[in-house]
Amino acid sequence: MARTSLAKLWKMRVLMFLAVLGPGFITxxxxxxxxxxxxxxxxxxxxxxxxxxxxLPITIALIAVQEMCARMGVVTGKGxxxxxxxxxxxxxxxxxxxxLVIVNYGNVVAxxxxxxxSMQLFHVSKYVSVPVCAALVWFxxxxxxxxxxxxxxxFASLIYLSYIVAGVLAGPDWQEAxxxxxxxxxxxxxxxxxxxxxxxxxxxxxxxxWMQFYLQSSIVEKGVTVKQYGAVKLDVIVGCFFTDIxxxxxxxxxxxxxxxxxxxxxxxxxxxxxxMKPLAGQYAFILFxxxxxxxxxxxxxxxxxxxxxxxxxxxxxxSGVDKKFGEAKFFYWFYTSLIAAGAAVVxxxxxxxxxxxxxxxxxxxxxLPVVLVxxxxxxxxxxxxxxxxxxxxxxxxxxxxSLVVIGLSLALMFSTLFGVKTP
Amino acid sequence: MTDIVTxxxxxxxxxxxxxxxxxxxxxxxxxxxxxxxxNHDTVDALVVRSSHLSGKGRLGRKRADRYIPVEHVKxxxxxxxxxxxxxxxxxxxQEGHYFLLERDLLxxxxxxxxxxxxxxxxxxxxxxxxxxxxxxxxxxxxxxxLRGAVRRxxxxxxxxxTIEAVARQFAPRVIPWxxxxxxxxxxxxxxxxxxxHQRLAQMHPSDIADxxxxxSPLEREAVFTTLDExxxxxxxxxxxxxxxxxxxxxxxxxRVADIVEEMDPAAAADLLAELPDxxxxxxxxxxxxxxxxxxxxxxxxxxxSAAGRMTxxxxxxxxxxxxxxxxxxxxxxxxxxxLLTDLYLSDEQQRLVGVIPLARILLAKPETQIDSLAxxxxxxxxxxxxxxxxxxxxxxxxxxxxPVVNKDDRLVGVIRADNxxxxxxxxx
Numbered sequence: 038m039a040r041t042s043l044a045k046l047w048k049m050r051v052l053m054f055l056a057v058l059g060p061g062f063i064t065x066x067x068x069x070x071x072x073x074x075x076x077x078x079x080x081x082x083x084x085x086x087x088x089x090x091x092x093l094p095i096t097i098a099l100i101a102v103q104e105m106c107a108r109m110g111v112v113t114g115k116g117x118x119x120x121x122x123x124x125x126x127x128x129x130x131x132x133x134x135x136x137l138v139i140v141n142y143g144n145v146v147a148x149x150x151x152x153x154x155s156m157q158l159f160h161v162s163k164y165v166s167v168p169v170c171a172a173l174v175w176f177x178x179x180x181x182x183x184x185x186x187x188x189x190x191x192f193a194s195l196i197y198l199s200y201i202v203a204g205v206l207a208g209p210d211w212q213e214a215x216x217x218x219x220x221x222x223x224x225x226x227x228x229x230x231x232x233x234x235x236x237x238x239x240x241x242x243x244x245x246x247w248m249q250f251y252l253q254s255s256i257v258e259k260g261v262t263v264k265q266y267g268a269v270k271l272d273v274i275v276g277c278f279f280t281d282i283x284x285x286x287x288x289x290x291x292x293x294x295x296x297x298x299x300x301x302x303x304x305x306x307x308x309x310x311x312x313m314k315p316l317a318g319q320y321a322f323i324l325f326x327x328x329x330x331x332x333x334x335x336x337x338x339x340x341x342x343x344x345x346x347x348x349x350x351x352x353x354x355x356s357g358v359d360k361k362f363g364e365a366k367f368f369y370w371f372y373t374s375l376i377a378a379g380a381a382v383v384x385x386x387x388x389x390x391x392x393x394x395x396x397x398x399x400x401x402x403x404x405l406p407v408v409l410v411x412x413x414x415x416x417x418x419x420x421x422x423x424x425x426x427x428x429x430x431x432x433x434x435x436x437x438x439s440l441v442v443i444g445l446s447l448a449l450m451f452s453t454l455f456g457v458k459t460p
Numbered sequence: 461m462t463d464i465v466t467x468x469x470x471x472x473x474x475x476x477x478x479x480x481x482x483x484x485x486x487x488x489x490x491x492x493x494x495x496x497x498x499n500h501d502t503v504d505a506l507v508v509r510s511s512h513l514s515g516k517g518r519l520g521r522k523r524a525d526r527y528i529p530v531e532h533v534k535x536x537x538x539x540x541x542x543x544x545x546x547x548x549x550x551x552x553x554q555e556g557h558y559f560l561l562e563r564d565l566l567x568x569x570x571x572x573x574x575x576x577x578x579x580x581x582x583x584x585x586x587x588x589x590x591x592x593x594x595x596x597x598x599x600x601x602x603x604x605x606l607r608g609a610v611r612r613x614x615x616x617x618x619x620x621x622t623i624e625a626v627a628r629q630f631a632p633r634v635i636p637w638x639x640x641x642x643x644x645x646x647x648x649x650x651x652x653x654x655x656x657h658q659r660l661a662q663m664h665p666s667d668i669a670d671x672x673x674x675x676s677p678l679e680r681e682a683v684f685t686t687l688d689e690x691x692x693x694x695x696x697x698x699x700x701x702x703x704x705x706x707x708x709x710x711x712x713x714x715r716v717a718d719i720v721e722e723m724d725p726a727a728a729a730d731l732l733a734e735l736p737d738x739x740x741x742x743x744x745x746x747x748x749x750x751x752x753x754x755x756x757x758x759x760x761x762x763x764x765s766a767a768g769r770m771t772x773x774x775x776x777x778x779x780x781x782x783x784x785x786x787x788x789x790x791x792x793x794x795x796x797x798x799l800l801t802d803l804y805l806s807d808e809q810q811r812l813v814g815v816i817p818l819a820r821i822l823l824a825k826p827e828t829q830i831d832s833l834a835x836x837x838x839x840x841x842x843x844x845x846x847x848x849x850x851x852x853x854x855x856x857x858x859x860x861x862x863p864v865v866n867k868d869d870r871l872v873g874v875i876r877a878d879n880x881x882x883x884x885x886x887x888x
Contacts, residue, residue, distance in 0.1 A: 113676065113678070114676035114677035114678060115676045119676075122567050122580070123567055123568055123569075126566070126567055127567060127582065127609060127612050127613060128612065128613055131613055257676075260702060260706065262677075262706070262709075352609070353579070353580040353582065353604070353609070
């Protein structure tokens with residue numbers, strides 16, 4: 038009697054988990070977009086293993102932040118920009134949205150840069166690949182059945198696992214890698230040119246502000262109730278671990294293949310394909326290109342749409358791809374402009390693809406504390422969250438993250454403005 | 461006695477300084493309070509936040525908010541507000557009984573009853589009027605468009621006239637206060653504020669369903685629980701299945717039973733079939749015996765068969781009845797008479813033997829035997845026929861209704877055209 042009920046309980050749990058599997062896991066996969074792949078690659082190529090220590094604190098912060106978004110979505114049933122509007126008013130929302138649009142635009146440019154970069158490996162000119170893909174993405178989202186598309190992309194994301202294999206096959210110094218994962222670097226390492234910049238970039242690409250809005254909206258759309266919250270939490274945590282394990286391996290793979298051979302800069306995306314050589318030899322390029330292309334296209338389908346939804350939600354415009362153009366003019370106009378402008382910029386001749394991609398992730402990092410402060414204030418309001426307000430340790434974690442990132446951003450600004458360089 | 465009328469809006473009003481009789485600034489308007497029972501559109505009071513801290517000015521000391529009834533306020537030439545008389549209330553009486561416009565209305569979602577959608581409030585328009593020598597402030601409408609948004613965004617950044625000029629470039633979208641339905645999530649406050657959604661209740665059920673779909677779960681529950689059973693039942697029928705579950709979830713079985721009893725039997729059976737067994741059992745238990753039996757019969761049929769689509773509310777009369785008997789039966793019909801298009805005739809063994817369009821009954825004399833009016837040739841189906849075949853028959857014979865019989869040829873239910881449209885659309 039007892040055995041059957043235990044089995045039944047487990048079966049119910051697994052089914053519930055599968056039913057809500059999605060938002061956290063998908064968000065995690067989109068995390069490894071063009072910005073992610075190239076920032077992690079550059080981190081490994083430029084600094085070897087000396088960036089690995091960031092992965093642990095970033096993962097903890099990511100889990101905390103995403104869990105908060107998930108909790109807010111489940112308890113209030115409203116998206117993040119809705120909450121900001123209702124609790125902080127129109128002006129605050131407008132400022133937040135303006136900043137978010139600028140930063141997200143940078144990310145859109147990054148995605149199309151990824152499309153251009155990956156297609157260049159197949160000798161397809163960016164003047165062909167980018168407009169075609171921009172149009173493709175637009176049609177897919179506006180006319181296509183998005184859910185089917187999502188599943189195809191998700192499946193193709195399994196390509197990231199090849200980074201794990203590549204990382205192993207590159208024959209890295211495991212001991213050094215593991216030690217550097219837990220040991221924060223000495224002060225002279227911090228003073229290295231570009232080190233602080235890269236740390237902010239890593240934070241920004243892993244905990245991208247747009248992803249928090251996207252995650253909360255996905256959860257609200259899925260209609261997850263408080264009862265299913267346990268399964269959602271698990272989905273989010275699993276997603277975070279998956280994304281950061283892949284990130285760790287990307288850094289290690291690039292460190293072991295590029296840094297050790299003195300290839301410390303990635304000037305065009307194809308340089309990063311070097312990391313795949315141990316795995317695929319001359320076919321490294323193909324593997325990398327396919328992976329990057331998939332990642333860029335996936336994110337390009339999600340990011341502009343999510344931005345459009347977030348802005349319309351916050352400012353009170355009609356939104357939805359199920360609505361006709363006339364019913365949701367601002368939404369369609371905004372979404373189309375974002376894609377068009379993002380793609381157009383990439384077509385500028387001699388456009389520095391990699392530099393812009395990494396810059397967009399650094400901007401993510403700089404905006405992050407602003408979003409975090411809003412989130413912390415919201416999630417601690419009893420009228421809003423009832424008994425699901427933050428526990429103390431979580432408040433401390435998120436405040437600490439914000440302060441650290443603000444500190445790093447200030448240090449970066451200081452060194453940029455005053456040209457303080459390492460001797 | 462001329463009524464002097466000036467218009468203002470909430471974004472203007474908030475932050476306006478109030479001076480006392482000596483001309484000293486007492487504080488600034490921080491809230492506008494009003495009662496919200498029906499037809500009430502006058503503002504009761506302004507809440508003024510003192511610019512002087514009580515006691516020693518320090519962080520953490522709460523500023524005392526003063527509650528000033530509108531009769532004690534007068535507009536000066538400069539547009540500032542002046543205190544007249546001596547208001548007796550210093551602190552806020554019974555805060556829970558008042559609706560505070562800045563906290564509860566501005567930037568919140570409301571239901572636009574005439575537009576039949578959920579919108580967010582950008583600003584609120586008022587009218588100051590002087591009546592019998594005292595000042596009155598009424599809410600005229602709620603601004604949900606760009607004009608209100610621009611005005612609020614620019615406030616304080618430029619002179620008032622410039623802001624107005626810029627704002628006027630944008631189209632206004634307003635909802636008259638009469639068509640505004642407020643949403644309040646806290647049940648106790650709903651009672652105090654007398655929010656009963658009477659206007660919402662008069663909307664068509666599918667419009668109510670659309671609105672429920674646009675709200676967040678807590679807001680949805682808040683609105684749904686105030687609807688009475690009949691309207692709740694009709695709205696529930698129109699709502700997507702997943703949402704039905706969510707709405708039912710928050711209610712106790714007794715209340716759900718009341719609602720289910722008011723629903724169309726086929727829709728009710730579909731709903732109960734989706735619920736976990738213990739829950740549907742609990743609900744069935746709370747239902748009246750006849751309704752419960754009806755539900756259990758319907759639930760016994762397979763959901764994709766004809767029987768799963770049928771309703772058990774139909775008129776079945778003996779073939780020996782007269783037209784007068786038929787009309788009496790229609791009067792006593794417990795379902796909705798508007799849905800009836802046909803009457804069914806039975807023989808002594810309760811088998812279906814004839815169908816009469818209701819229009820014929822209307823045209824005939826009361827003494828006529830209905831037998832003579834009946835169609836002897838009619839379409840009927842068995843309860844286990846698949847619903848796709850049902851749709852085909854409706855199309856082929858241009859039916860409005862299709863009687864369903866069991867293996868003994870006894871009439872067990874009727875499928876109406878609107879049920880067929882429902883499941884045809886759901887397949888696409």
